Amino acid sequence: MLDHTCGHLYRCVSWSLTLRGLRTQALDQLREVAEGLGARLMPARSRGTPFECGVFGCIRRAYVEVRYGHRYRITSEELA
Structure with missing residues (x-):
């Protein structure tokens, strides 16, 4: 459940800031994209x-x- 929650968070960041979604399920890739869009996410991990x-x-x-x-x-x- 934690994996899905984090994935949804990172996808929401992408949708909110770029108006397009990410097709990957890989949490590390989602995290990299989201942190690139919103630097305030970096201290979260x-x-x-x-x-x-x-x-x-x-x-x-x-x-x-x-x-x-x-x-x-x-x-x-x-x-x-």
Whole structure:
């Protein structure tokens, strides 16, 4: 749900400022476009310590694998 909420936010920024939508579902691409249009969005996310990049990658991988393949499992080590 968090992934969808963020995606909708970034799409709304694009629609509001350019009057056109973005076709991608990739959250990182949506974020880049939206932050380019509205610099005030940049502080909303941290800028990438290795841990934060890893967490974002884990969320993105989980979203894609659950959406297209229903066998995704995450281990307790990955959650920790």
